Amino acid sequence: MNNDLYAVVGNPISHSKSPRIHSLFASQTGEKLEYTAIQAPEDDFAGTVTGFFQRGGQGLNVTVPFKEQAWKLADRRTERAELAGASNTLYQDSKGLLTADNTDGKGLVTDLTVNHGISLTGKRILVLGAGGAVRGVLGPILAEHPDALTIANRTVAKAEGLVKLFKPVSGQTRFDACGFEQPAEPFDLIINGTSASLQGDLPPVSADVIGVETVIYDMMYSLQTTTFNQWALDQGATRVFDGLGMLVEQAAESFRIWRGFSPKTQPVIDELRND
Numbered sequence: 297m298n299n300d301l302y303a304v305v306g307n308p309i310s311h312s313k314s315p316r317i318h319s320l321f322a323s324q325t326g327e328k329l330e331y332t333a334i335q336a337p338e339d340d341f342a343g344t345v346t347g348f349f350q351r352g353g354q355g356l357n358v359t360v361p362f363k364e365q366a367w368k369l370a371d372r373r374t375e376r377a378e379l380a381g382a383s384n385t386l387y388q389d390s391k392g393l394l395t396a397d398n399t400d401g402k403g404l405v406t407d408l409t410v411n412h413g414i415s416l417t418g419k420r421i422l423v424l425g426a427g428g429a430v431r432g433v434l435g436p437i438l439a440e441h442p443d444a445l446t447i448a449n450r451t452v453a454k455a456e457g458l459v460k461l462f463k464p465v466s467g468q469t470r471f472d473a474c475g476f477e478q479p480a481e482p483f484d485l486i487i488n489g490t491s492a493s494l495q496g497d498l499p500p501v502s503a504d505v506i507g508v509e510t511v512i513y514d515m516m517y518s519l520q521t522t523t524f525n526q527w528a529l530d531q532g533a534t535r536v537f538d539g540l541g542m543l544v545e546q547a548a549e550s551f552r553i554w555r556g557f558s559p560k561t562q563p564v565i566d567e568l569r570n571d
């Protein structure tokens with residue numbers, strides 16, 4: 297019998313850690329599966345996805361730059377994918393319909409609450425950035441019922457657009473948008489969802505947003521401390537995390553959706569950290 301077949305699709309894709317993460321998950325139960333990395337041509341994501349499922353593929357992860365295309369391509373979307381406007385997890389449902397889910401927000405919240413023991417409930421949270429990465433995580437953050445959630449972005453109109461979009465699911469949370477310069481009080485939690493560090497840049501937020509208790513979470517990760525986390529440490533922050541745990545947790549949620557089994561994540565996070 298052939299192994300069950302999974303893959304991650306992106307462009308570029310050679311640096312993806314997903315094949316390693318999923319093979320570590322599979323080895324926890326001794327299951328045999330094949331998880332590969334597929335580089336889709338920029339202009340033929342749809343053909344790549346169709347071909348994969350025609351070959352008997354069981355599930356796909358989707359990464360940059362195809363998450364929005366995955367969302368559009370799907371026949372149906374889960375509620376959280378619908379709000380996220382992007383999909384990182386595709387599979388065929390029992391009727392053979394291409395289904396889009398999004399596990400990024402669940403991955404972030406699980407990393408914060410379970411791995412780092414940080415409750416979001418009743419907290420004052422500052423989210424930096426208003427692109428696709430932030431849209432993907434806002435629903436699960438709001439579902440934790442923070443006291444207040446501020447989205448700050450270079451282009452303020454994009455932050456305002458996200459507040460409008462997520463207002464219906466924001467419940468009692470005080471929810472607003474602004475530019476980077478505006479927030480000037482310490483927050484309980486600051487999440488960097490900008491892609492500024494890819495260019496070695498920093499979102500120009502005031503150091504006053506960091507107090508002694510402030511938790512910093514950069515959705516990016518790298519072998520060295522990220523640019524944003526280094527800045528936060530320099531301003532006196534002491535609890536600073538990067539997005540490696542989020543990466544492993546979003547993968548674990550995809551694995552659970554596809555295979556009905558929740559793998560242990562901490563040993564996988566530890567192993568990747570030591571690579």
Ligand code: ATR
Pocket residue numbers: 424425426427428429430449450451454489490491492495497498499500
């Ligand atoms: P992603 O999928 O990573 O979210 P994106 O949708 O292009 O990518 O969004 C990138 C985010 O990082 C945006 O919030 C962007 O700000 P704008 O909306 O004003 O473009 C932010 N960003 C990118 N480079 C930045 C920089 N050098 N300084 C500050 N913010 C930056």
